[in-house]
Amino acid sequence: MAENMPTNSSGGESLLYLTDEQLRKGIEAMFFAYRGFTADPDRILENMDYGRAHHRAVHFIHRSAGTTVGNLLAILGVTKQSLNRVLRTLFDDELVEARVGKKDKRERHLHLTEKGRALERALSDAQRSRMRSAYRAAGPQAVQGFRTVLEAMMDPELRRQFQGLVETGQ
């Protein structure tokens, strides 16, 4: 319905990749790929009492050991009540521990316990394994492009988070 026509506004080189149809394909590719992306960890989680929210928390606590609750809130983009529900179960099950900040005693610095690291490893092994296959099948050139487009798709603020321009605070 009035799609498909490349908006051939600029001159020379092929802009066919900016066609509405190509963009739609890209959108659906994101949708289906994200399903695959989460499928393996989800399978592991569903046997335990955890869900994707726990995965995300564990992942980022692993990545940024010693991060504060506030920092985690900013990264995950959920409310503190929502995060707290997750963190509480992780504390109770001794996967994560919170250490009172030395400089600022109001802050809680989060760390995985040995048990927590074990779960993290199981989850990320599964997820990395799929990622590795995809990367290998696609080749370094494609991976480069993959990363470039993904970064361009992020909100600027999140892109900064991603690029690690946010300090942990101790």
Place this chain on the structure above:
Amino acid sequence: MAENMPTNSSGGESLLYLTDEQLRKGIEAMFFAYRGFTADPDRILENMDYGRAHHRAVHFIHRSAGTTVGNLLAILGVTKQSLNRVLRTLFDDELVEARVGKKDKRERHLHLTEKGRALERALSDAQRSRMRSAYRAAGPQAVQGFRTVLEAMMDPELRRQFQGLVETGQ
């Protein structure tokens, strides 16, 4: 923690892109990019009584006009109860209509109404706009790689869905 070392099992060319660290970056890129990917339609939806589930339904009914309920179930990967809750509101609000199949009268073939097409356009305009910016910023080469990696990440069955090897049934 015993990461970071490239598994330099094979010989010559650089396999640095298969490093655990690089894979972790890819995983987080997916996470943050998906947030951006859904952000714009979500903003539109939150003013109405709809959510992401409605968006998905409307998208795929648009893409495959006349598809059946069963087909949609397969594509979306949810239960019929879950889909039905969504479809019912779309029928009630006259965004979607169901036509009894001509060959097989058990089937319901789904179509967007004019009103439905309007919503679809609003949503996909927003989503495509971000996609287009990302594509343009990254360039055709990168887009090619982006698509290649995403396809490699899908479950094989979903990849077939994506590549459109599934007929609609009328």
Place this chain on the structure above:
DNA sequence: AGGATATGTCAGCCTTGTTGACATTCCAAG
């Protein structure tokens, strides 16, 4: 006629998000 298929629906449950209100502890500036 009878089994299989496509769809719809009721009821109930879970996870994970939300808002609002409030308490505690601690830092930092006046």
Place this chain on the structure above:
DNA sequence: CTTGGAATGTCAACAAGGCTGACATATCCT
């Protein structure tokens, strides 16, 4: 040294959107 604001935790209530199980109806196909 007091006081406002920051970082955190918690209670309660609610909503969206998944899920299972059970059942009903219409239709097709053998």
